[in-house]
Amino acid sequence: MNTRSIFVGGLVTALVALSSGAAAQSNASDTPAFYLTGTCTNCHGTQGRSAGAMPSLAGLSQSYLVEQMKQFREGKRPATIMHEIARGYSDEQAALIAEYFARQSPVR
Amino acid sequence: MMQRHAFTRRDMLRFATASTTLSLLSACAGAGPVLKPVGKVVVVGGGFGGATAAKHLRMWSGGRVAVTLVEPSWQFVSCPMSNLVVGGSKTLADITVGYQGLKRWGVNVVHDTVSSIDADKHRVHLASGTSWSYDRLVVSPGVDFLYDQVQGMTADASTVVPHAWKAGGQTVLLRRQLEAMPDGGVVVMSIPLAPYRCPPGPYERACQIAWYLKTRKAKGKLIVLDANPQVTSKGPLFTRAWKESYADLLDYRPNAKVTEVDVPGKTFVLELGDRVKGDVLNLIPPMRAADIARASHLVTANQRWCEVDWITMESAAVKDVHVLGDATLSAPGMPKSGHMANQHAKAAAAAIIEIFSGRRPEPPTMVNTCYSFVDDHRAIHVSSVHRYDEGKKTLVPVAGAGGVSIPDGERWAIEGSYASGWAQTIWADMLA
Numbered sequence: 001m002n003t004r005s006i007f008v009g010g011l012v013t014a015l016v017a018l019s020s021g022a023a024a025q026s027n028a029s030d031t032p033a034f035y036l037t038g039t040c041t042n043c044h045g046t047q048g049r050s051a052g053a054m055p056s057l058a059g060l061s062q063s064y065l066v067e068q069m070k071q072f073r074e075g076k077r078p079a080t081i082m083h084e085i086a087r088g089y090s091d092e093q094a095a096l097i098a099e100y101f102a103r104q105s106p107v108r
Numbered sequence: 109m110m111q112r113h114a115f116t117r118r119d120m121l122r123f124a125t126a127s128t129t130l131s132l133l134s135a136c137a138g139a140g141p142v143l144k145p146v147g148k149v150v151v152v153g154g155g156f157g158g159a160t161a162a163k164h165l166r167m168w169s170g171g172r173v174a175v176t177l178v179e180p181s182w183q184f185v186s187c188p189m190s191n192l193v194v195g196g197s198k199t200l201a202d203i204t205v206g207y208q209g210l211k212r213w214g215v216n217v218v219h220d221t222v223s224s225i226d227a228d229k230h231r232v233h234l235a236s237g238t239s240w241s242y243d244r245l246v247v248s249p250g251v252d253f254l255y256d257q258v259q260g261m262t263a264d265a266s267t268v269v270p271h272a273w274k275a276g277g278q279t280v281l282l283r284r285q286l287e288a289m290p291d292g293g294v295v296v297m298s299i300p301l302a303p304y305r306c307p308p309g310p311y312e313r314a315c316q317i318a319w320y321l322k323t324r325k326a327k328g329k330l331i332v333l334d335a336n337p338q339v340t341s342k343g344p345l346f347t348r349a350w351k352e353s354y355a356d357l358l359d360y361r362p363n364a365k366v367t368e369v370d371v372p373g374k375t376f377v378l379e380l381g382d383r384v385k386g387d388v389l390n391l392i393p394p395m396r397a398a399d400i401a402r403a404s405h406l407v408t409a410n411q412r413w414c415e416v417d418w419i420t421m422e423s424a425a426v427k428d429v430h431v432l433g434d435a436t437l438s439a440p441g442m443p444k445s446g447h448m449a450n451q452h453a454k455a456a457a458a459a460i461i462e463i464f465s466g467r468r469p470e471p472p473t474m475v476n477t478c479y480s481f482v483d484d485h486r487a488i489h490v491s492s493v494h495r496y497d498e499g500k501k502t503l504v505p506v507a508g509a510g511g512v513s514i515p516d517g518e519r520w521a522i523e524g525s526y527a528s529g530w531a532q533t534i535w536a537d538m539l540a
Binding site: 034036038039041042043044045046052053054080084086089093 | 163164167168447450451454458470472473474475477489491492493494495506508509510511513519522523525526528529530531532533534535536537540
């Protein structure tokens with residue numbers, strides 16, 4: 001299975017789980033998720049491997065990451081900044097990002 | 109015409125070999141037969157924008173885009189965190205990173221200066237006499253100063269009245285002047301009208317100078333002359349920090365535009381003629397996109413900034429040239445910051461790879477985070493998320509997202525550790 005089919009596979013899962021409206025207009029199946037993850041990696045590290053106090057995201061499960069984004073967005077998980085940033089992402093984007101980081105090998 | 113270079117099995121093997129230790133690279137190389145993007149990119153400038161673009165063009169294309177980065181400096185010195193060198197809680201070595209990491213990604217790093225860009229022939233000429241051809245050019249040149257707007261001030265005079273707004277020798281010069289100043293001396297800094305590089309930066313600097321005075325030269329004073337009517341970023345937070353920590357020694361004066369410098373007399377002259385003398389002067393001059401952008405006809409707005417297409421970062425004026433970072437005419441609500449330049453770079457890298465692949469680039473999402481240290485360990489932030497608006501044809505801040513630190517100084521220590529982590533991680537994201 002090549003990388004592209006993994007992306008598409010992940011996206012299909014996301015689309016089944018979420019409303020199809022936003023997904024249909026963005027034609028996201030042609031856009032590798034890693035472009036979007038570039039908005040996370042300045043703080044959480046390239047491929048989700050942080051060099052500082054922010055947590056590494058590499059290898060965390062997709063469902064955990066999606067749930068954290070939801071909790072930040074809803075103010076249920078306390079944060080200094082992530083509650084502000086999480087509100088800038090759609091459910092669909094959160095799912096794409098989570099799918100990517102879940103696939104990276106975890107930091108030991 | 110865009111040149112395309114045949115992507116051979118041999119190339120793929122070479123890239124695959126070079127990337128065995130880089131899992132994402134190897135993963136992407138597997139997508140090669142599907143995407144088939146091959147092209148040549150020259151990147152001008154190795155700062156937050158250029159270095160990030162160079163790395164991500166290599167990484168995201170699985171090594172199939174050839175990248176040459178032209179940067180005069182042998183090492184990257186970060187503007188973010190450089191105010192802590194001025195304040196004395198960090199050294200220049202702490203904020204300096206080499207370019208070896210980019211070489212490991214297969215970026216051809218050339219330490220030289222661009223003398224001209226021939227956009228018609230798709231070629232960049234360097235001071236050494238060599239030249240490089242490109243399919244797509246990325247220009248991330250930063251800013252240069254408008255000394256002609258400040259009478260009596262010249263580039264040469266910045267060795268006496270430092271700007272310290274490009275990190276490196278200037279940062280150290282300002283630090284040395286503060287160290288040499290006797291206790292009881294007066295420091296005067298001047299902030300230009302917005303827009304300028306790093307909106308909260310001057311106010312962070314005020315904190316750092318004030319922290320140095322408070323801890324080492326308690327009889328000293330800092331006068332901040334701000335051309336703007338109020339603190340332009342995180343206003344209530346900076347005002348609180350000043351009041352709580354530096355009330356006795358920091359004198360902030362809004363609507364105080366410096367129009368002249370008496371360099372030998374160490375005196376700033378304001379628009380209405382008032383004179384403010386100091387022992388150490390720090391002039392952050394008005395600024396515009398760097399010289400190379402102007403010489404290459406990329407500057408299209410107010411003779412200062414470069415307009416771009418916010419999907420691809422391609423210049424509004426010159427085809428196949430992408431402009432990043434502080435040099436751009438900012439989209440609404442978007443600061444000129446290193447973090448933002450990193451985001452511009454990723455949007456440009458993605459767009460270029462998509463174009464090389466024969467596809468239409470998707471509109472990007474971008475995030476900004478700016479931390480400012482109020483002393484040696486506490487920091488405050490401002491954040492925003494930006495999305496493309498199809499109607500307005502630009503990026504706009506997402507309503508309801510973004511914000512600033514809570515106004516409680518006790519909570520700013522944890523943010524200080526995130527601010528340090530931010531610096532370490534973004535330097536690695538662009539250079540490692």
